Amino acid sequence: MSLWLAALNAAVAMVSVGFAVTGVVAPAALAGSDAVASTRYYAAMYAARAVPLGCAVLIAAFLSISNGAWIVLLAGAGVCQVGDAVIGLWRRIPGQVAGSVLVGTIHLASMTHLLATK
Template sequence: MNLLLGANTVAAVAGIGFALVGGVRPAALSESGTPTAGERFYGWMYATRGVPLGVAALVAPLAWPGPAGSLILSAAAAAQVGDAAIGVATRKWTMIAGASLLTAIHVATAAATA
């Protein structure tokens, strides 16, 4: 169980980190030279979703073990499924792999703490 909680912590911190990078340096994630106004806008939209959800996924299994924590982790997993789907649509294999791994970790933690 401690290993799973540790993996969930790493997954949540990684999600928070990528969300912050998306907000502050959107070109780093989109691989474009100079970000457009639209990239900056959507980068901040991603950050405003990703940071609070990542913090909730980080805290939930420790603060609210049981159904409430599992619900929060399931929401975080659903967001990662969406990110993986975007990766598939854009053929960004690292995004697919990373989001899929985070999905699996959040789902496993949700099941273990339910």
Template sequence: MALNAAVALGSMFFGLVALFRPQAMPGRPLTSPGSQMTQPSEATTYFARMYAARAVPFGIATAAVCILLPSQAAIWLLAAGAIELLDAMVVASRNPREAAPPLLAVVVHIGSAVWLMTA
């Protein structure tokens, strides 16, 4: 459960990066016309904020469930794994190598959920 909590907090960290530094997001974020790669475009900022709006509270909640209610975490971990799989698919469409962190989270969350459900 500690590994699941750490992975969830890692996802939350990337949500915070998206919120405060959208230009640091993976996949070559779009820049505003005329900028020198310093100002993210309105679309990049919008979607980074949307990602953060989901990643930050869900990462905190997933970590809390893993630490405080580990015997009841299976369904939560399945949901977390599904979200990370969708994140990986989005990232992989622009740069497949950058999909490795969310794919690792998929393996950890789904693997743990299966283990909890069969133990």
């Protein structure tokens, strides 16, 4: 994968990690309402997926991994973002939808580029 594309994917993955950590530390800031025990629980569950996956994309940007490994990693990250966008639509949170669509598009378009140039 090209350096600029790896850097772009790493940057948007770190944005996802930032939101995941914010969700755990200050869930009311993202939920738009008071945080209850279930809010904290689900924020932690989201972070348990988003933090390792985002960090894996960041680490991959600094390593010389194969395009096949990038394809698998970006497919996972992209599908997770699509799921986040669906949840945002269901909960009517436009910012979550827009952010997830943007990040998911970058991951999945990068994956598609790698598949096309394979």
